[in-house]
Amino acid sequence: xxxxxxxxxxxxxxxxxxxxxxxxxxxxxxxxxxxxxxxxxxxxxxxxxxxxxxxxxxxxxxxxxxxxxxxxxxxxxxxxxxxxxxxxxxxxxxxxxxxxxxxxxxxxxxxxxxxxxxxxxxxxxxxxxxxxxxxxxxxxxxxxxxxxxxxxxxxxxxxxxxxxxxxxxxxxxxxxxxxxxxxxxxxxxxxxxxxxxxxxxxxxxxxxxxxxxxxxxxxxxxxxxxxxxxxxxxxxxxxxxxxxxxxxxxxxxxxxxxxxxxxxxxxxxxxxxxxxxxxxxxxxxxxxxxxxxxxxxxxxxxxxxxxxxxxxxxxxxxxxxxxxxxxxxxxxxxxxxxxxxxxxxxxxxxxxxxxxxxxxxxxxx
Numbered sequence: 001x002x003x004x005x006x007x008x009x010x011x012x013x014x015x016x017x018x019x020x021x022x023x024x025x026x027x028x029x030x031x032x033x034x035x036x037x038x039x040x041x042x043x044x045x046x047x048x049x050x051x052x053x054x055x056x057x058x059x060x061x062x063x064x065x066x067x068x069x070x071x072x073x074x075x076x077x078x079x080x081x082x083x084x085x086x087x088x089x090x091x092x093x094x095x096x097x098x099x100x101x102x103x104x105x106x107x108x109x110x111x112x113x114x115x116x117x118x119x120x121x122x123x124x125x126x127x128x129x130x131x132x133x134x135x136x137x138x139x140x141x142x143x144x145x146x147x148x149x150x151x152x153x154x155x156x157x158x159x160x161x162x163x164x165x166x167x168x169x170x171x172x173x174x175x176x177x178x179x180x181x182x183x184x185x186x187x188x189x190x191x192x193x194x195x196x197x198x199x200x201x202x203x204x205x206x207x208x209x210x211x212x213x214x215x216x217x218x219x220x221x222x223x224x225x226x227x228x229x230x231x232x233x234x235x236x237x238x239x240x241x242x243x244x245x246x247x248x249x250x251x252x253x254x255x256x257x258x259x260x261x262x263x264x265x266x267x268x269x270x271x272x273x274x275x276x277x278x279x280x281x282x283x284x285x286x287x288x289x290x291x292x293x294x295x296x297x298x299x300x301x302x303x304x305x306x307x308x309x310x311x312x313x314x315x316x317x318x319x320x321x322x323x324x325x326x327x328x329x330x331x332x333x334x335x336x337x338x339x340x341x342x343x344x345x346x347x348x349x350x351x352x353x354x355x356x357x358x359x360x361x362x363x364x365x
Contacts, residue, residue: 007045033063060131062160172252176200
C-alpha cells in the first residue's frame with residue numbers, strides 16, 4: 001500500500017495483512033489505479049492547508065478491480081445485478097448514507113450523514129486507497145458490476161475522471177445545442193469533451209498548453225482547441241472563445257486544472273446567463289480578486305461541483321458501451337507503471353510548469 005509521509009517527498013510502500021470483509025462489505029483486488037490530477041496536487045503540496053496525518057496519508061481514489069471476497073449478505077451490486085467473486089467492479093469515489101437531507105434531495109455527492117471512511121494508515125481495514133493490491137468497500141460506497149463488453153483498459157478512470165467530469169456537465173446544464181469550454185485536456189477534460197458531445201453539445205472548445213493533449217482532444221470530439229501558450233493572455237483566450245461562439249460566449253465553462261486565476265477568465269468566456277463550473281480547485285488557501293457585479297449585470301452563474309452522485313457511474317458505463325468503438329478511450333491512458341514504480345510514475349506524470357507526454361497514467365499492482 002502506498003503512503004505519502006510528507007508533501008513533496010517520495011512515496012513509501014507499506015505491507016499489511018489482507019482483511020476479511022465484514023457483513024455487507026466487499027474486498028476488491030485492484031487491477032489498475034489512476035494517477036489523477038488530485039493526486040498530483042496532493043503530492044506536490046498544493047493541499048498543504050490540510051496537514052498530513054501523523055503516520056502519513058494513504059493514496060489513490062481512482063481505480064477498478066475484481067471482487068476478491070464478498071462479505072456475508074452481499075449478493076448483488078447497487079443496481080441489483082448478481083455479484084460473484086471474480087466479477088469486474090467499479091466503486092463510487094465518494095460515500096453516501098442514503099438518508100440525510102442531501103441524499104434524499106438527489107445530492108448524494110454532498111452527503112452529510114455518512115460515517116467517515118477509514119483513513120488511518122495502519123488501522124483496520126488498512127486498504128483504503130487504490131494505490132494498493134486491495135481496496136476495502138463498505139456499504140457507504142456504491143459498487144457496480146462492469147458490463148462484459150467493456151475493454152479492461154478503459155475502466156481505470158471511470159470512478160473519478162469520468163464520473164467527476166460527467167457530474168460537472170450536469171451541473172453546467174449541458175444539453176442539446178450547448179456550447180462548452182473545457183479548461184484542461186487531461187483525463188477529466190477528455191471525458192468532458194466526449195460526454196458533452198454525447199449530451200448533444202454542438203460546439204466544444206478545449207484549452208491546454210500541451211499539444212499532445214490538444215491533438216487527443218480533437219480525437220475525443222473537440223470542435224476547436226486553443227493552445228494557451230499561443231494565446232498567452234486571458235484577453236486573447238477570451239477573445240478567441242468569443243470568435244468561436246459567434247460573439248455570444250459559451251453556455252458552460254468547466255474548470256478542470258485547479259488554478260484560481262481561471263475563474264474570472266472562465267466567467268468572461270460565458271454568454272449572459274451562462275454557467276461556470278469549478279471542479280479543479282478543490283483545495284483551500286487560494287484566492288483571487290473578482291468583480292462580483294459581473295454576476296448581477298450578466299446573470300452568469302458560478303457553481304462548484306464535487307465528485308458525483310452514485311447514479312452517474314452506471315450512466316458512464318452505459319456511455320462507454322455506446323461509444324467505445326467511436327471514441328479512442330484506449331488512448332486516454334498513455335502510460336502504465338507497476339505499483340513499486342510509483343515515484344517514477346508521478347515524476348513523469350507531473351505537468352505543473354513543465355511538458356509531459358502523459359495524458360493519464362495508471363498503476364498496475
